[in-house]
Amino acid sequence: MRSIPELLGEHPFFADLPDETLELIAACGRNVHFDQDARLITANAPADVFYVLRRGKVAVEVDTPQRGPLVIETIGPGDLLGVSWLLPPYRWTFGARAAEATGAIAVDAACLRAKCDDDPALGYEMFKRFAGLVRDRLQATRLQLVDVYGNDEP
Amino acid sequence: MTSPEPSLPAGPITSGPIPAGPIPAGPITSGLGPMTPRMYRVVSRREDLGDTVTLGLVPVGEACPDPSSGQFNMLWAFGVGEAPISLSGFENGVLSHTVRRVGAVTGALCSATIGDQIGVRGPFGTGWNLSRAAGRDILMIAGGLGIAPIRPIVIELLAHRADYGRAVLLIGARTPDSLLYRDQLEAWRGRFDMEVEITVDAASPVWRGEVGVVTRLVERAPIDPDNATAFVCGPEVMMRFAAQSVLDRGVDPAEVWLSLERNMHCAVGHCGRCQLGSLFLCKDGPVVSWPRAEPLLRVRER
Numbered sequence: 001m002r003s004i005p006e007l008l009g010e011h012p013f014f015a016d017l018p019d020e021t022l023e024l025i026a027a028c029g030r031n032v033h034f035d036q037d038a039r040l041i042t043a044n045a046p047a048d049v050f051y052v053l054r055r056g057k058v059a060v061e062v063d064t065p066q067r068g069p070l071v072i073e074t075i076g077p078g079d080l081l082g083v084s085w086l087l088p089p090y091r092w093t094f095g096a097r098a099a100e101a102t103g104a105i106a107v108d109a110a111c112l113r114a115k116c117d118d119d120p121a122l123g124y125e126m127f128k129r130f131a132g133l134v135r136d137r138l139q140a141t142r143l144q145l146v147d148v149y150g151n152d153e154p
Numbered sequence: 155m156t157s158p159e160p161s162l163p164a165g166p167i168t169s170g171p172i173p174a175g176p177i178p179a180g181p182i183t184s185g186l187g188p189m190t191p192r193m194y195r196v197v198s199r200r201e202d203l204g205d206t207v208t209l210g211l212v213p214v215g216e217a218c219p220d221p222s223s224g225q226f227n228m229l230w231a232f233g234v235g236e237a238p239i240s241l242s243g244f245e246n247g248v249l250s251h252t253v254r255r256v257g258a259v260t261g262a263l264c265s266a267t268i269g270d271q272i273g274v275r276g277p278f279g280t281g282w283n284l285s286r287a288a289g290r291d292i293l294m295i296a297g298g299l300g301i302a303p304i305r306p307i308v309i310e311l312l313a314h315r316a317d318y319g320r321a322v323l324l325i326g327a328r329t330p331d332s333l334l335y336r337d338q339l340e341a342w343r344g345r346f347d348m349e350v351e352i353t354v355d356a357a358s359p360v361w362r363g364e365v366g367v368v369t370r371l372v373e374r375a376p377i378d379p380d381n382a383t384a385f386v387c388g389p390e391v392m393m394r395f396a397a398q399s400v401l402d403r404g405v406d407p408a409e410v411w412l413s414l415e416r417n418m419h420c421a422v423g424h425c426g427r428c429q430l431g432s433l434f435l436c437k438d439g440p441v442v443s444w445p446r447a448e449p450l451l452r453v454r455e456r
């Protein structure tokens with residue numbers, strides 16, 4: 001069985017990080033498994049973790065009073081779930097559910113935040129990587145906002 | 155290996171190979187010019203979506219020359235007007251055209267019933283010319299109604315499956331309900347010799363497919379970027395981002411083909427209505443390679 005530092009090192013989000021850094025992050029992580037339809041995170045609950053997805057598929061959802069839950073994005077292996085743990089008030093904006101049986105590494109947020117505070121180089125590296133993730137999500141969201149398929153012509 | 159194409163469970167569109175290779179010069183015997191429509195009869199009509207209909211057309215008299223995938227015809231709704239509609243299939247002499255109701259002409263075409271007569275001028279424009287990508291992985295990306303012009307590529311590819319490498323079809327749509335050709339997509343998705351991935355902008359939890367933008371599917375499409383050709387069709391904004399993500403994978407820009415569809419009018423490169431930069435898209439397009447298309451995608455439609 002591979003260790004958590006090895007598993008993190010294989011994930012694109014943590015690519016090219018030195019082993020010592022992977023060890024540091026891995027010390028805050030543990031292997032988790034979710035059955036299909038299990039809830040990973042709940043909107044408004046404390047954001048005390050983020051998930052490094054290894055297998056399966058996760059649906060990010062928003063609850064709507066009229067239409068019930070609406071899936072706004074699906075993510076899978078190679079993706080990361082959760083950025084709300086980075087900044088106060090450390091609360092989830094959206095919910096997420098396992099659309100398929102899902103395997104991930106859960107990284108404890110308070111643990112990693114403390115290490116980032118102690119080691120600004122690690123903190124900067126983490127924030128650069130999460131900023132890239134947020135940029136990609138923002139671009140994707142803007143594309144969805146354009147509603148490109150709404151009025152296309154034959 | 156050549157696999158038979160699964161037939162559609164519902165609706166009159168049956169699929170079959172589109173002739174590969176050069177387009178035979180049609181037997182123009184009557185001297186009808188390219189501005190004169192030939193008479194066609196509606197032999198099938200399927201409501202794909204609330205505002206979208208697929209018509210099957212056969213010639214009443216003299217037929218237009220055989221079209222190739224990627225080309226378009228000008229369809230006349232008599233007494234109303236004419237609109238450019240891309241080919242979504244051609245089998246046994248039956249033209250398939252998928253039309254969305256967006257104005258008076260397309261509205262009249264969508265309302266046509268079996269037995270009605272429609273005028274056809276064409277075929278016009280550059281085709282996809284799939285055979286130029288023989289031996290390579292084929293990445294097809296369709297957004298919204300863009301699946302209509304992509305469909306003939308899939309049919310041609312499956313009819314000559316052994317001539318190509320991996321086949322990947324990526325589809326983006328607004329919602330699961332707005333997916334065109336759903337039965338056919340399900341049949342293709344069930345095949346072992348092609349990959350079909352569908353993503354929508356939003357969905358209820360019942361939807362088991364992907365949710366997100368189509369570019370995310372490109373990032374993980376199982377192709378060899380050094381030996382892949384991409385064919386992209388959809389709204390221009392979507393094509394721009396989809397093509398960019400194909401290039402980000404390392405695919406040669408000259409191997410990325412887009413179908414640019416601006417307002418065609420005369421369809422013979424005469425009137426200039428569809429002019430985009432130095433191109434008259436009705437004859438220099440609609441299928442254009444990325445190096446030619448890229449600077450033009452920033453030009454607004456008039």
